[in-house]
Amino acid sequence: MKCRLLKDNFNIAEAINSVSSPKVGGIVIFLGKVRNESHGKKVKKLIYEAYEEMAVAEMERIREEAMKKFPIEDILIWHRYGELEIGEDTILIVASGKHRREAFDACRWTIDEVKRRVPVWKKEVTDEGTFWIEGEKQIKIS
Amino acid sequence: MIMKVKVRYFARFRSIVGVREEEFEVPEGIRVKELLDILKERRPELKNEVFAQDEDADVNVSKNGRYVSFDDHLSDGDVVALFPPVSGG
Numbered sequence: 001m002k003c004r005l006l007k008d009n010f011n012i013a014e015a016i017n018s019v020s021s022p023k024v025g026g027i028v029i030f031l032g033k034v035r036n037e038s039h040g041k042k043v044k045k046l047i048y049e050a051y052e053e054m055a056v057a058e059m060e061r062i063r064e065e066a067m068k069k070f071p072i073e074d075i076l077i078w079h080r081y082g083e084l085e086i087g088e089d090t091i092l093i094v095a096s097g098k099h100r101r102e103a104f105d106a107c108r109w110t111i112d113e114v115k116r117r118v119p120v121w122k123k124e125v126t127d128e129g130t131f132w133i134e135g136e137k138q139i140k141i142s
Numbered sequence: 143m144i145m146k147v148k149v150r151y152f153a154r155f156r157s158i159v160g161v162r163e164e165e166f167e168v169p170e171g172i173r174v175k176e177l178l179d180i181l182k183e184r185r186p187e188l189k190n191e192v193f194a195q196d197e198d199a200d201v202n203v204s205k206n207g208r209y210v211s212f213d214d215h216l217s218d219g220d221v222v223a224l225f226p227p228v229s230g231g
Contacts, residue, residue: 032231048230049152049153050230051150051152051204051223051225053207054204054207054208054223055230057207057208058207079230079231090231091230091231111231114230114231115228115229115230115231116228117209117228118228118230119152119202119204119223119225119228119230120228120229120230120231121152121153121154121225121226121228121229121230122229122230132153132154132226132229133229134153134154134200134226134227134228134229135200135226135227135228135229137200137227139154141154141157
């Protein structure tokens with residue numbers, strides 16, 4: 001499946017394999033990670049919540065748009081949810097093309113669209129309390 | 143005439159309301175923005191915490207798993223979700 005929401009870690013080799021074909025001359029990968037700092041606070045972990053059915057449907061719509069917009073061979077979007085520790089993988093975009101340019105362009109466009117549109121929210125557990133992240137805003141919970 | 147719509151809440155909005163989903167009986171064929179007005183009345187906590195600062199608060203609305211505009215009409219059985227700006231990736 002090219003668009004997935006999953007609890008377990010990504011199998012990156014499987015992802016690369018699924019967008020590969022003899023026509024492909026270049027593959028671009030974006031892999032998001034849990035960082036140990038946010039808005040100047042020390043992050044302990046992230047908890048991702050998703051509107052699961054819509055998140056997968058929206059990722060599929062973004063994927064279809066990317067396939068139309070860029071002359072790529074294939075692209076996949078996988079996103080994780082649940083509790084993630086520092087250093088864990090959060091999102092994986094893999095774009096394949098005949099040439100590198102379209103794969104880079106599609107990968108960058110797709111990650112930006114996912115961040116803007118896919119209904120997934122992160123809760124940051126930091127040393128100064130727990131916060132919901134809403135777009136650019138950080139809202140304290142406890 | 144009356145129709146039924148399901149309303150789902152996510153992330154901070156779910157914490158505010160305290161339930162994931164509830165069903166409302168509303169006048170047939172109303173628009174999303176009219177449903178929001180009904181919700182503000184029946185769920186004052188939403189009015190106070192989500193729509194308090196300004197009418198155009200950052201509220202995303204989807205209908206049956208797709209983003210909709212506040213002018214869209216609703217039908218019987220629609221599932222409407224209310225959620226804050228997203229923060230995936």
